[in-house]
Amino acid sequence: MAAEPLLPKPPVPPDPETCCQRGCYPCIFDYYDTALERWEGRVRALGHDPAEVMDRLSREP
Numbered sequence: 001m002a003a004e005p006l007l008p009k010p011p012v013p014p015d016p017e018t019c020c021q022r023g024c025y026p027c028i029f030d031y032y033d034t035a036l037e038r039w040e041g042r043v044r045a046l047g048h049d050p051a052e053v054m055d056r057l058s059r060e061p
Helices: 028-045 050-059
Strands: none
Touching: 028 050
């Protein structure tokens, strides 16, 4: 049985209170969205479904 490749950890979403609500661009959430897109691309390149990986991670203790 082949070992599953180590998958990168997804980015941690910023706390909603870190946004100053002044319409900054880029906003802290823009940085998070970009990091999440890169993470999803890396996970797909390793042959996994990002949604399934995220779901599995959310169920881990």
